[in-house]
Amino acid sequence: MENIPDQSLFIRKIIHVDMDAFYASVEQLDHPEWRGKALVVGGNEARGVIAAASYEARKYGIFSAMSSVLAAKKCPDLIFARPRFDRYREISLQIREIFHEYTDLVEPLSLDEAFLDVTENKAGLKSAILIARQIRAKIKEKTGLNASAGVSYNKFLAKTASDLNKPNGQAVILPEEAEAFLEGLPIGKFFGIGKVTAEKMQKLGIHNGADLKQFSLQYLTRKFGKSGLHYYNIVRGIHLSAVQPNRIRKSLSAENTFERDLVSPKEMAENLMAIFEELIRRIDKSDIKGRTVTLKIKHSDFTLQTRSKTLEQYPDPEQIWEVALELLHQDGITKPVRLLGLGLSNLNVTEEQAHFGEQLKIPFNLPPAKK
Template identity: 70%
Template sequence: MNPVRKIIHVDMDAFFASVEQLDNPDLRGKPVAVGGSEVRGVVAAASYEARKFGVRSAMSGKMAALKCPHLIFVKPRFERYKEVSNQIREIFFEYTDLVEPLSLDEAFLDVTENKFGNPSASILAQEIRDKIKSATGLNASAGISFNKFLAKTASDINKPNGQAVILPKEAEAFLEKMPIEKFFGIGVVTAEKMKKLGIHQGKDLKAYSLQFLTKRFGKSGLHFYNIVRGIHNSQVQPHRERKSLSAESTFETDLAIHKDFLDALHRIFEELIKRMERTKIQGRTVTLKIKYKNFSQQTRSKSFDQYPSQEKIWETVLELLNQSPLSYPVRLFGIGVSNLNVLEDRGLYGKQLWLDFEGEN
């Protein structure tokens, strides 16, 4: 009989904003938004002081400023966040090699068999959080359970700077009470469809048969049927293939002139090349990402049999730009490469991130 898995989900508390408050004492105790501005852009992260006013990540900077008039906007510093993230990652590897990063500020750890031989995942989670605090000065929250979904769910229970456990014997009752929109894989649209069927909590979802859920939600029906019963067998995956590498920038004012397009794209191209050289990554597909003034988005791509040179990548960006006229003034450009030559290692992340480098995300 296989032992019950012990999974820890570690999630840093308001990571980007907390790093800014750590590095700048003048920001401590004040509402801080990383990214965006009073007039445009999107908030990448908000401090807990800002969240009290309703400021959230992915909110427009304009809306955030309306909710919190004394909000302090700061530009993202992704290199600094990566530096701290790597410090945290090394602490994880002291306990287990089964570490699956989800982003710079969160990861799953499988500690069923760990380097300390400690059978208590709760004690290990507390030790990890204490080490993170000691090494970085930042707070982390943690969730502990027997699968990834429940561990991630548990990490939100006692945030910030806390941890929670969902034991196998507790899972069924916990899931029956959980709001349907909190379930992994159930987004806003699906949640609304479920609510029209009278599905508001886990117990409502659990009442439906696999046949019914499959008929209504297709392949996802099996996932919904399993997850409400605490069945989520996805393994912690320490080695995930990086899909692409990219850079992007959101502009202070929308661009409408071809010369401005070229100037902006060249700055983004230079940043992408820096990242490619630093990571030793090459890609056979070049992609141009365009977000217009009306927030509609378009991508244009071209693939090669061989890895293109830096000059060829730039030529391709220009070719993709001129492929057809742009529909509206441009609020964002991004350049990325995919079909890569490497698998990720500890310093890379399996999740695609179009990272901005000029102050907004």
């Protein structure tokens, strides 16, 4: 018998609320002339990166983390809106006030999404589905924006559910439905399994949850390291992380483990650029800055090296990239590289921003984002 925790001991009512194309929707809300048009939030200069794309822009194959140059090629009439984080934060605080009408167990992941534990709630309602519906209606009434929601008994399943009926919809995964749902879910749709990991799993014959469930914990740990336990648990609907409302984030990072070891400096720089772009997307989404840039290097022999530089002022994206390249070429790299990571610390996080909860382990990837 497999030693699986008794889920009945951990039954919760968790809602994941995710604003639909938040930054882009705010811009269209404040600029009626942009409604119904392809719009992105981000710079249109040569090295710009898209922070968010409207649903109209996504029809052209434009998504967050894409370069601004490529986005402009895909849609010549694309509207570029400069980020206005003060405005996004203002609306985010209004949304958070709505959350707290129902519960104080709110764990925002960024300005536009959060987990809520409504097992015990201020409204005295037994139905988390009804609470999610009320929250979405109040957000629409107060801000004019649409939100999607997922409801389930843990954070992993609630997050997964919130993507099912986007935009402006909600879905529920009940405890008795979780096993069948997860068995039929394509492996690339699992929250926390990115493109690279999904491709590796597919090569092992793992195409959906049912396939994943056939492999032992020992096998998954051998193939995927510490993440193996996470994959073993989530396909069984096990994710015991509680909603944590008051954890202050200390760092922000992105990394990638490569299918093939990198050898040449050119390869390393090219792959580091993709990681940098993902880091900038996360920075923009979280609206934070950091003074210390850290480069993480794991070699083919699994030895780990980190290189850091702390700046006097908070760097802009171009400066972060310059420092990243400086760290990459600092002493030269003499051994093949299997992983690169780039992160920021010494953040401008205040008590007001203590909403950054425990970040779920998300392998780095750059797929089209669903929002």
